[in-house]
Amino acid sequence: MQMSRSNRIPKDSGTHKGITWFVTFLLIITIGCTFIGFSLKKTILDADFSTNQLFQSKYINELYQNLNSEISNAASSAGVPSSMTSDLITKKQVKIDFKQALNNLYANKKTLFNTTTIANQVGKNIDQKAQAKGLSITGEYYTSLRSSFITTIQSEVSTELSSDGPLTKLQTMLQTIRSIANKSFMIGVIGSIILVILLLVLQSFNFLRWLYYLGVAGVWFGIPTVFVLTGLKAVDFVGTVVPTSAGIFSNMLEKFGNAILDVFQTYSLWVAAISFIVLIVGLVGSRIKR
Structure with missing residues (x-):
């Protein structure tokens, strides 16, 4: 039974196991920060995207x-x-x-x-x-x-x-979003790099074990995010947050918001899919190596 379990999951030492999973949890957060910052930069903060949409x-x-x-x-x-x-x-x-x-x-x-x-x-x-x-x-x-x-x-x-x-008001909001996106992306990228290095150290620089935990973090972030974004579209979330005071721009802003939500959903699907592949490669590779 013990041998069967060790063949399924990359083996951690008892000392490092708890720390490894805690670092993986933190990696979920930094991946989320990177995702939010990157997605905002590629949508509402991108003049070409906004111009093409509007x-x-x-x-x-x-x-x-x-x-x-x-x-x-x-x-x-x-x-x-x-x-x-x-x-x-x-x-x-x-x-x-x-x-x-x-x-x-x-x-x-x-x-x-x-x-x-x-x-x-x-x-x-x-x-x-x-x-x-x-x-x-x-x-x-x-x-x-x-x-x-x-x-x-x-x-x-x-x-x-x-x-x-x-x-x-959109202009004021744009300035706020730009600040949030820049900080989120910077924290996400720097944090992810530090955590990945820490994972490598904890896994004795075993590249395949590191891939496994990176994949787990990505899947744990990507799949719930896909479901959340899909749910927001299903309940017409954008339509409920566009103020009636927008007047003649209401429909335009609603459609623009939904276009942004579509891009976020697509990116989250990519994160989930790529992370799942990374997880499988790390898991299978670790078994073959042993």
């Missing part, structure tokens, strides 16, 4: 429709004739503005959307609509109406894209 036609169309709805309501409130309230900002302009906002976000600029620029774009578009209907854009009535409308637009747009709005 700068898509479906999101541009949604933003275009929502902004036009807000602007149309503002135009009606300002007394602009209903025949002139549609499409007061073009899809091309929305695309340019949103692209600039994303660049500003990752450049850590204080202002993401320039509301004055948006108001000027709308003003230019309504001038063109007025001229197309044969109205004089220099007349007193029109200039007064236009001035009132532009003021209302800037107020409405500023409310949606305000300094305490969802995208600016």
Whole structure:
């Protein structure tokens, strides 16, 4: 019976066994820290990833429709004739503005959307609509109406894209996440290296025994993480944490959050799969060596 057990599991000396498993437990934590830091760096902190996820036609169309709805309501409130309230900002302009906002976000600029620029774009578009209907854009009535409308637009747009709005909050959150990711990754990598060296010493520099415990740590982290992330997707966790105050950006932020969750899930599957292979190699190799 004793021989059968020793053939299944790499043998530890009684003195080192408890310490070895404690180090393995700590290794689970450092692997987790490395995983979190690396995954954040490759998703929300990666400007290319975020741009590819957010700068898509479906999101541009949604933003275009929502902004036009807000602007149309503002135009009606300002007394602009209903025949002139549609499409007061073009899809091309929305695309340019949103692209600039994303660049500003990752450049850590204080202002993401320039509301004055948006108001000027709308003003230019309504001038063109007025001229197309044969109205004089220099007349007193029109200039007064236009001035009132532009003021209302800037107020409405500023409310949606305000300094305490969802995208600016995202910018603040991004800075916090960047700090957490950097510290987590550094602690994870340095901690894992130290613990691996300690495992090697405890296993008398037996490479195959070290692989076994490294695989155990990876599996113990990877498999539960896969189940947790799968559960979060199943209950639509992202949809519950995106605030209603996000307004016209709610759907966009929810889909972005789910895209990040998908990447985390994929990475956790890789960790679990690779760790399982490492565990098997260490276990089988140790048996063959003996």
